[in-house]
Amino acid sequence: MDAVLTPLLDILRPIGITEPVLQFMLVNAILGVSIYLTLHAGMFSLASAGFMAIGAYVGALLTQQSDWPLWAALLGGMAAAGVIAVPIGLPTLRLRDIYLAIATIGFGEVVRVLILNFDDIAASVLTTLQGERVRFRLIEGARGIKGIPTLTETWHLILFLIVLGYLLTRLHRSRFGRAMAAIRQDETVAANMGINVVYVKNMVFILSAVLAGAAGVFSAHLTRIITPAAFGFDKAVDILAFAVLGGTSTWIGPIVGAMVLTAMPEVLRFLKEFRGVFNGLVLLVVIVYLPGGLVNPAGWSRLWQRLGRAQTASPSPSTGVD
Amino acid sequence: MDTLIQQGINAISLGAIYSLFALGYAMVFSILGVLNLAHSAIFMLGAFFGLIAIDQWSLPLWLAFPIAMLGAGLVSVGLELVAFRPLRRRNAARISQLISSIGAAILIVNITQLIFRQIYNSTEAYLPRDLIPSDPIVIESLGLRVQPVRMLIVVIALVLMVLLQYLVNRVRIGQHMRAVAFNQRIAALFGINVSRIFIFTFFLAGVLGGAAGMFYGVVFLNVTPFIGEDVALIGLTAIVLGGMGSIPGAVLGGFLVAGLQIFSIVIGGSSFRNAVVFLLLFIILLIRPQGLLGQPESTRA
Amino acid sequence: MLELNGISQSFGGLKALSDVTLSVPEQRIVGLIGPNGAGKTTLINIISGLSHPTSGSITFAGEHLHRTAPHHITRLGIARTYQNIRLFGDMTALQNLIIAQHARGHASLLDAVVFAPRYRREERDLYQHAEMLLERFGLSGVAQIAAGNLPYGDQRRLEIARALATRPKLLLLDEPTAGMNPAETRALGEQILRLREDGIAILVIEHDMSLIHQVCDEVYVLNFGQIISHGTPNEIKADPAVIEAYLGSDDDASA
Numbered sequence: 090m091d092a093v094l095t096p097l098l099d100i101l102r103p104i105g106i107t108e109p110v111l112q113f114m115l116v117n118a119i120l121g122v123s124i125y126l127t128l129h130a131g132m133f134s135l136a137s138a139g140f141m142a143i144g145a146y147v148g149a150l151l152t153q154q155s156d157w158p159l160w161a162a163l164l165g166g167m168a169a170a171g172v173i174a175v176p177i178g179l180p181t182l183r184l185r186d187i188y189l190a191i192a193t194i195g196f197g198e199v200v201r202v203l204i205l206n207f208d209d210i211a212a213s214v215l216t217t218l219q220g221e222r223v224r225f226r227l228i229e230g231a232r233g234i235k236g237i238p239t240l241t242e243t244w245h246l247i248l249f250l251i252v253l254g255y256l257l258t259r260l261h262r263s264r265f266g267r268a269m270a271a272i273r274q275d276e277t278v279a280a281n282m283g284i285n286v287v288y289v290k291n292m293v294f295i296l297s298a299v300l301a302g303a304a305g306v307f308s309a310h311l312t313r314i315i316t317p318a319a320f321g322f323d324k325a326v327d328i329l330a331f332a333v334l335g336g337t338s339t340w341i342g343p344i345v346g347a348m349v350l351t352a353m354p355e356v357l358r359f360l361k362e363f364r365g366v367f368n369g370l371v372l373l374v375v376i377v378y379l380p381g382g383l384v385n386p387a388g389w390s391r392l393w394q395r396l397g398r399a400q401t402a403s404p405s406p407s408t409g410v411d
Numbered sequence: 412m413d414t415l416i417q418q419g420i421n422a423i424s425l426g427a428i429y430s431l432f433a434l435g436y437a438m439v440f441s442i443l444g445v446l447n448l449a450h451s452a453i454f455m456l457g458a459f460f461g462l463i464a465i466d467q468w469s470l471p472l473w474l475a476f477p478i479a480m481l482g483a484g485l486v487s488v489g490l491e492l493v494a495f496r497p498l499r500r501r502n503a504a505r506i507s508q509l510i511s512s513i514g515a516a517i518l519i520v521n522i523t524q525l526i527f528r529q530i531y532n533s534t535e536a537y538l539p540r541d542l543i544p545s546d547p548i549v550i551e552s553l554g555l556r557v558q559p560v561r562m563l564i565v566v567i568a569l570v571l572m573v574l575l576q577y578l579v580n581r582v583r584i585g586q587h588m589r590a591v592a593f594n595q596r597i598a599a600l601f602g603i604n605v606s607r608i609f610i611f612t613f614f615l616a617g618v619l620g621g622a623a624g625m626f627y628g629v630v631f632l633n634v635t636p637f638i639g640e641d642v643a644l645i646g647l648t649a650i651v652l653g654g655m656g657s658i659p660g661a662v663l664g665g666f667l668v669a670g671l672q673i674f675s676i677v678i679g680g681s682s683f684r685n686a687v688v689f690l691l692l693f694i695i696l697l698i699r700p701q702g703l704l705g706q707p708e709s710t711r712a
Numbered sequence: 713m714l715e716l717n718g719i720s721q722s723f724g725g726l727k728a729l730s731d732v733t734l735s736v737p738e739q740r741i742v743g744l745i746g747p748n749g750a751g752k753t754t755l756i757n758i759i760s761g762l763s764h765p766t767s768g769s770i771t772f773a774g775e776h777l778h779r780t781a782p783h784h785i786t787r788l789g790i791a792r793t794y795q796n797i798r799l800f801g802d803m804t805a806l807q808n809l810i811i812a813q814h815a816r817g818h819a820s821l822l823d824a825v826v827f828a829p830r831y832r833r834e835e836r837d838l839y840q841h842a843e844m845l846l847e848r849f850g851l852s853g854v855a856q857i858a859a860g861n862l863p864y865g866d867q868r869r870l871e872i873a874r875a876l877a878t879r880p881k882l883l884l885l886d887e888p889t890a891g892m893n894p895a896e897t898r899a900l901g902e903q904i905l906r907l908r909e910d911g912i913a914i915l916v917i918e919h920d921m922s923l924i925h926q927v928c929d930e931v932y933v934l935n936f937g938q939i940i941s942h943g944t945p946n947e948i949k950a951d952p953a954v955i956e957a958y959l960g961s962d963d964d965a966s967a
Contacts, residue, residue, distance in 0.1 A: 133506050180697045186506050187446050188700050191647060195692040198644060202686035256825060263824030263831075264817045271811045274800045281760055283786035283815030283878055322640070326513055333510055365521030372514025376507050377497045 121343030131273030144305025170302025233316030336382020430665030435616035441656030457624025483621020654702030801860025
């Protein structure tokens with residue numbers, strides 16, 4: 090792996106992409122796929138950041154407290170996120186667009202606040218159970234978990250994404266993948282075609298959560314420290330931006346979107362100070378002028394046409410997010 | 412008992428701020444069917460403009476207040492022109508408009524942050540402590556101590572809400588707003604200039620949001636580019652609770668959420684106050700997504 | 713085959729259907745006519761599981777359908793088309809027909825990932841069946857065109873082909889000839905008659921009386937949510953109650 094990686098990094102370093110930057114690009118690519126799955130099935134969910142937090146905390150506790158190896162903690166974190174997605178998805182996925190978005194934002198905040206107060210809650214539960222004052226410290230609230238072993242390596246991430254990419258190409262050629270696309274276009278008709286819409290939506294939600302959990306485990310073992318603040322609404326919006334920038338007509342889109350958006354402030358140094366301004370502009374400009382995202386040939390040709398002649402308001406066929 | 416009444420008064424003044432803020436969300440939602448998540452940035456701008464007017468231009472409070480409201484209203488109109496209108500022209504999905512409003516929010520907050528750094532060399536600033544006489548008004552017989560700021564806020568907020576109610580129900584442009592909210596196409600057929608109504612609605616929403624932000628700054632004295640984030644989800648909960656497009660619902664929701672927050676602080680300590688709010692948001696969406704005063708969600712194709 | 717017994721449906725106090733009793737026997741083509749707003753589409757929605765009746769019972773092929781989910785109803789063998797065409801517009805004509813065979817397949821995601829023999833056999837069958845349907849409806853030439861970009865008549869026929877792709881025993885057609893010219897309508901009538909020969913029962917909502925005469929074995933007339941007449945097309949035509957219902961309202965049904 091190093092034989093490939095070293096020369097790759099030699100090429101990337103001069104433009105500002107060092108190994109840690111590359112690692113974050115890859116972790117974010119996983120998150121891009123996580124939100125892509127739900128969007129591709131027509132669900133506007135902003136829950137990925139919350140599931141990422143669950144993965145990160147479970148994974149970090151497993152390696153740090155229980156000395157599990159990374160691969161086992163990875164499975165643990167993914168499983169935890171997936172299991173929690175079941176009771177969340179069943180009631181919430183009945184909601185549609187804006188209502189689903191709000192509910193999933195609410196879910197993310199509940200996760201964040203629970204992590205923030207986890208030790209206190211556990212302490213008061215234990216105190217009541219045991220009848221004497223108990224001190225409980227495990228995940229340290231706002232201070233976060235420190236000193237997590239840096240076990241994630243670049244090749245882990247690359248391997249994970251390669252496997253993921255293969256699975257996604259197969260997904261789109263499977264019954265399940267076609268059912269997802271049908272649900273995005275017209276949920277009612279999909280049901281009339283014999284597709285169990287509730288089942289497919291919940292499965293997709295779980296898969297999306299599992300991927301976000303994986304990204305959480307990987308990132309916890311890159312950063313050494315995790316705090317609940319890193320998985321709040323801002324993170325949910327960042328992840329959304331990956332999908333919006335890249336576009337959701339193919340799974341490549343969100344991966345490209347995630348990598349571009351993560352690398353941009355490093356490559357264009359002067360942007361660093363204006364990073365937030367830039368992120369906002371990207372969301373705004375892309376959604377208004379390039380609704381299909383970067384990876385969407387039809388969108389580009391439409392844009393060229395529009396720039397070519399006088400601006401005429403023509404409704405464009407909807408793809409993905411739009 | 413005393414503290415309960417005391418907390419009740421706190422809840423009312425906090426509720427007034429939340430209600431004003433939530434009104435802006437609700438007005439835009441009732442007309443566009445779209446959630447304007449940049450409204451929290453408008454709230455922050457209200458506080459920021461107030462801060463600039465008082466701290467940089469040394470204006471008195473009574474002058475700073477309308478400046479903050481007007482400034483916030485104008486930026487809100489800018490939002491409509493930049494983030495919403497182009498998408499509406501293209502018939503984009505409601506979700507796309509939600510995303511563009513998030514983009515606009517990020518943009519506004521970050522630009523404000525850059526300006527903050529320029530002026531204050533930090534990302535927070537304080538309003539002068541003596542802005543409003545801070546000696547509490549003591550009501551001996553009830554054993555209450557009420558801060559004048561809080562009284563003032565409740566009074567002004569109520570006046571603004573009554574004015575809004577009057578405007579929507581009695582004035583021509585308010586009636587046009589209701590017509591547009593009911594059905595844009597039909598309103599247009601009746602010769603109503605729909606674009607102008609949108610602009611007016613965003614302006615009003617911005618003015619109310621700016622007022623709420625200014626109040627927030629005056630109560631807590633501390634202004635940062637991030638105060639909008641504190642209330643964004645609280646306002647959201649308020650309108651979901653009250654019923655997404657309902658104007659009385661937004662007011663009711665604002666007061667209920669404030670009451671719940673204060674109550675949960677009394678019971679469980681301050682760290683739980685937001686957890687309770689978000690839990691409530693979650694539960695309401697699951698069992699009654701149309702909210703307390705709202706109509707059931709129409710199944711839009 | 714399909715039996716509706718005393719079906720009533722009300723929306724917030726408004727009675728859309730009251731006490732509708734109707735049956736579609738095997739291998740028969742049954743017409744359902746009535747003025748706009750009579751409740752015809754509501755009835756189709758109930759049969760296909762999109763809404764549930766306030767009271768009454770539905771039996772299909774001996775099974776009671778009580779609050780049965782739409783996908784389950786499709787799996788039992790009922791398929792439908794829509795009054796306003798609802799194809800998957802971004803997908804090609806061929807893809808529309810592949811998706812409609814969802815319930816016929818069994819290959820899991822894992823089968824697809826490892827290219828299991830089951831998956832490969834199934835995919836081959838799906839594509840073969842889809843191509844057969846395209847050919848049958850004269851759509852082979854447009855297989856790779858996005859459904860939303862097809863001419864109107866092709867979209868109508870593709871929708872019927874898509875319903876057939878679910879391999880139904882009963883087909884519900886909601887105004888299949890809307891927007892077609894007389895020649896196209898006639899040709900579609902021939903297609904519908906051929907479906908009966910294939911052993912499929914059909915319930916067709918239609919305004920075009922020429923099609924009703926061409927294909928229907930029997931006809932029900934719905935007015936204000938109630939069945940006001942039932943008989944052969946010729947009997948219906950002579951029924952004073954039917955004439956009254958149509959003359960009493962401005963309707964395009966006499967076309």
